[in-house]
Amino acid sequence: MSRAAPMDVAVIGAGVVGAAAALALSREGLRVAIVEAHEPSTWRSDAPDLRVYAFAPDSQALLDALGVWPSIAAARAHPYRRMRVRDAAGGGELCFDADALGRSNLGHIVEHGLLVDRLWLAVGRQRSISRHCPDKLQSLVQDETGVTLELASGTRLRARLALGADGATSKVRELAGLASVNHDYEQRALVTYLRCEKPHEDTAWQRFLASGPLAFLPCADGRCSIVWTLPNADAERLLALDDGSFCRELTRAFDARLGAVTEVSARGAFPLRRQLAREMLTGRVALIGDAAHAVHPLAGQGVNLGLRDVMALRDMVHAARAAGREFDSPDRLARWARIRISENSIAAYSFETINRVFSNDAVLPTLLRGHMLGLAGKFPPLAQFLWKRAAGI
Ligand SMILES: Cc1cc2nc3c(=O)[nH]c(=O)nc-3n(C[C@H](O)[C@H](O)[C@H](O)COP(=O)(O)OP(=O)(O)OC[C@H]3O[C@@H](n4cnc5c(N)ncnc54)[C@H](O)[C@@H]3O)c2cc1C
Missing domain, CATH: 3.50.50.60 (FAD/NAD(P)-binding domain)
Incomplete structure (x- = not known):
């Protein structure tokens, strides 16, 4: 020894x-x-x-x-300048913008x-x-x-x-x-890279669906990386789809916000707890x-x-x-x-x-969410406060 x-x-x-x-x-x-x-x-x-x-x-x-950061930035780290959070059922959108916050970016997407x-x-x-x-x-x-x-x-x-x-x-x-x-959420996060018809606008997009949040994160090569939270069975089904069917489902889930999803890479999923x-x-x-x-x-x-x-x-x-x-x-x-x-x-x-609140299609939470996002979106100091908490500054 x-x-x-x-x-x-x-x-x-x-x-x-x-x-x-x-x-x-x-x-x-x-x-x-x-x-x-x-x-x-x-x-x-x-x-x-x-x-x-x-x-x-x-x-x-x-x-x-x-x-260490300079070597990471030189290799591949994509700055995102905006974040848009939208609720599929309740409406309302919350937008964080680097310009409005007096910053060059809100963070980086990095592998x-x-x-x-x-x-x-x-x-x-x-x-x-x-x-x-x-x-x-x-x-x-x-x-x-x-x-x-x-x-x-x-x-x-x-x-x-x-x-x-x-x-x-x-x-x-x-x-x-x-x-x-x-606590096992009985959900998985499905991850993949994809390309859409429209550019990602250096924006991190988050859409809340009844099944869970779907995030599109902008990458350096013009593609987006997604993190799609889904109940286990839905994730299994989507992982098994052929690329064309998967792209169509994803386009629908994202409400074609960036046009149709035209190309997708290999997919993976990890359990959430x-x-x-x-x-x-x-x-x-x-x-x-x-x-x-x-x-x-x-x-x-x-x-x-x-x-x-x-x-x-x-x-x-x-x-x-x-x-x-x-x-x-x-x-x-x-x-x-x-x-x-x-x-x-x-x-x-x-x-x-x-x-939980956003993955719920009951009437009251739906109204509440739309109201919450709308309120934060219309009141810049609140949006600024929320972003600073997330950014750790
Ligand atoms: C498959 C998977 C995919 C994920 N994907 C995402 C994603 O897309 N986005 C996201 O935000 N989060 C994701 N996460 C969560 C994210 O990876 C973690 O929050 C993050 O990696 C935590 O970092 P960590 O260094 O604490 O732990 P880890 O990254 O888990 O690192 C732990 C390290 O400890 C080593 N180790 C373990 N046991 C021992 C031992 N007995 N002796 C010596 N070494 C040991 C392991 O080899 C490993 O290198 C994912 C997690 C998993 C498991």
Whole structure:
């Protein structure tokens, strides 16, 4: 069994959230180990990843501060300038416009595979991060001063803090005995790329249907990436359709807002569940990203919450070190966890409420929604407030 030098932080999982956490904490002067089960694939521009995010401005700012964003922007990240939210049954439209908000854009549409690739390359360049990949967390034991982790390879790691960034089925959460509250929406998010008759106008479109929200996200090559929330059986049926029939169904579902859908790529779907850890911290083990909170991916917002866990942790470490204090005092960690769990729960239940209220064709909710969207659309300060909340600024 090999035993590595003691670390300040051991991060388990190098998805977008774990890799960003490792980079951010090592830049604060901490010694970091990162464990990842699978070597991330190299991103290829000719093989677009179906998993796409509406990357919020604060997420972009984090990656910029980590020196990673320029390479992502140069590869493929498409700025969107407007967002239009419309309810199919209740009428009413809410529009956010970058010009009206005094910004050059509202965010970027960016592929998961590209983010992971560029973050992983940056992790490899950072000398104060030791990488253990491919390797898997097997066991974890904590005491008052730190955590001892054993990996599948037999390597043993010791760290003052262990961060579980190992996704919705987190082994860290299980080993640390952190319970979660789970709810299966019995829905799937169907994702694909498509082309329409009309240009996408650099606009992120969201249409609420009785079956669930349908988002069209504008991409650099003129196509749109969609996230279509559907009951499981409907998603199965649509996945099995031939391309022509699928395009026709989609054109109808989107009310031909951009004309007919003329071309569609391969399709994928992923199950939707809310999974919220009751606590994000126990002793010296903390959870971040989907390990702590898997939420409804309304318009591909999922990853922004996880990156906000990272920003808050980085700021906490920065403040502690600037004051000459230990970064991992129990009070400090508890304060971080309290703030994040409250923000994540609010976000998760807001996404869920929006999904529920809008995926409902009863008369009262329908009237209410049309009224709500109309009101927010006619009252710019309210629209501005809502957007700032979503953008994290
Ligand atoms: C199939 C799928 C498609 C999705 N598509 C979309 C989408 O289109 N739009 C959207 O907004 N959201 C989507 N989501 C949700 C989104 O991917 C997550 O919100 C986001 O990836 C969370 O990032 P994360 O880094 O916290 O976790 P993850 O991306 O899940 O990363 C966890 C990492 O931990 C590693 N790991 C796991 N266990 C261990 C272990 N024991 N030891 C070491 N490493 C381990 C994994 O290999 C992985 O690299 C999708 C999710 C899934 C599962």
